[in-house]
Amino acid sequence: DTAVSQTPKYLVTQMGNDKSIKCEQNLGHDTMYWYKQDSKKFLKIMFSYNNKELIINETVPNRFSPKSPDKAHLNLHINSLELGDSAVYFCASSQGGWTSKQYFGPGTRLTVT
Amino acid sequence: GENVEQHPSTLSVQEGDSAVIKCTYSDSASNYFPWYKQELGKRPQLIIDIRSNVGEKKDQRIAVTLNKTAKHFSLHITETQPEDSAVYFCAASRANDYKLSFGAGTTVTVRA
Numbered sequence: 631d632t633a634v635s636q637t638p639k640y641l642v643t644q645m646g647n648d649k650s651i652k653c654e655q656n657l658g659h660d661t662m663y664w665y666k667q668d669s670k671k672f673l674k675i676m677f678s679y680n681n682k683e684l685i686i687n688e689t690v691p692n693r694f695s696p697k698s699p700d701k702a703h704l705n706l707h708i709n710s711l712e713l714g715d716s717a718v719y720f721c722a723s724s725q726g727g728w729t730s731k732q733y734f735g736p737g738t739r740l741t742v743t
Numbered sequence: 744g745e746n747v748e749q750h751p752s753t754l755s756v757q758e759g760d761s762a763v764i765k766c767t768y769s770d771s772a773s774n775y776f777p778w779y780k781q782e783l784g785k786r787p788q789l790i791i792d793i794r795s796n797v798g799e800k801k802d803q804r805i806a807v808t809l810n811k812t813a814k815h816f817s818l819h820i821t822e823t824q825p826e827d828s829a830v831y832f833c834a835a836s837r838a839n840d841y842k843l844s845f846g847a848g849t850t851v852t853v854r855a
Contacts, residue, residue, distance in 0.1 A: 671830055673787065673845040686842060720786060729775040729794070729838055734786040 633657050634735040636721050642741045643711055650707045651738045653721030662704040663732065664696060665720040673720075679704055711742045745770040747835050749846025756823050757854050764849045766833035767815040773835040776809060776816045777843075781830045790831075791818070823853045 634655045643649055655662065663686075664676040677696045678686035684696065693709045704721060721735040746769040756762045768776075777792035793800045793807045793816065800807050804823075809816040816835075820827055833846040 671781075671848045671850075673832060673848075675843060688842075729836060731777070731789050731792070732843070734788065736786050 634721060634723055634733050636719075636735040636738050638738060639736060640739050640741075642743065644743055645711055645713060647711050648707070648709045649711060649740070650705055651719055651721075651740075653704045653706070653735055655702055655721075655723040655733070655735075657723055657725070657733060659723040659725045659733075660701055661724050661726065661730075662698065662701075663722040663724075664704065664706050665722060665734075667718045667720060667737070669717070677704075677706075708740075711740075713742050716740055716742045745773060745835055745837075745842065745844040747833060747844045747846040749833050749849055751849060752847065753850045753852070755852045755854060758823055758825060760823055762818075762820040762823055762827070762851055762853075764818045764831055764833065764851075765815060766817070766835075766846050767813075768835040768844075769814070770835070770837060771811075771814065772837045774838055775836045776807070777834050778807060778818050779832045779834065779845075781832065781848075783829070787832060820851075823851075825853050825855055827851060828853045 637652050661680045663678045675688050676690045679698045682698045695707045698704045718737045718739050720737045722732045724730040724732045749766045774795035779787040780790045781787040804821045806819045830848045832848050834843050836843045
C-alpha cells in the first residue's frame with residue numbers, strides 16, 4: 631500500500647556510467663517531481679511533470695532526462711555520471727500542483743565513485 | 744526567483760521546552776507556505792502548511808504564523824518530545840508558478 635515508491639533504494643556506480651531511477655505513485659495524483667538532496671541536506675527541485683507533460687526543468691544538466699510514460703510513473707535517467715551527482719534523489723507527487731500537499735518517495739541514495 | 748532563508752540552522756532544546764524556527768521569503772507574490780519534517784534517513788513529510796489568507800494555523804503541538812507585510816513565517820513546536828528531533832524545512836510558492844522553494848533546513852535536537 632506504499633503511496634510513492636522508488637527503485638533502487640541505493641545505487642553505487644562509477645563515473646561515466648549511465649543509470650536510471652524509477653518512481654511510481656498509486657495515489658492517483660496528476661503531478662510528479664524529482665528533487666535532489668545534497669550532502670548538506672538542501673532540497674532542490676529538478677523536474678516537475680503534470681499529466682505526463684514537463685512543466686519545470688530547473689536548470690538541470692541535459693545529462694539528466696526524465697520520462698513519464700503515464701501519470702503514475704516518472705523515471706529519471708542520468709548519462710555520464712559525475713562525482714557531483716552523488717546525492718539522495720527524491721520523487722514526489724501531488725494532486726493539483728505546488729499548493730497541494732506533496733508526498734515524497736523513500737529516496738534513492740546515489741553514490742558515484 | 745523566490746529566495747527562502749531559514750534560521751537557525753541547528754536548534755537544541757530540552758524536552759518539554761518550545762522550539763521556534765523562522766523563515767523569510769523574497770517574493771511578495773508567494774502565497775503558500777508548507778513545512779516539512781525529515782527524520783534521519785527518511786523522506787520529507789508535510790507537517791503543516793499555511794496560505795496567505797490566514798495569519799496563523801495550529802495542529803496540536805505545532806503552529807505556524809505568517810506575517811505577509813514582513814514576508815516571514817515561523818514554525819512553533821510546544822512541549823517538545825524526543826520524536827520531534829529531525830530536520831525541518833520551510834518552503835514557499837505562488838499559485839501557477841509550479842515552483843516550491845525550500846529553506847536550507849533546521850536540525851532540531853530534543854534533549855531528554
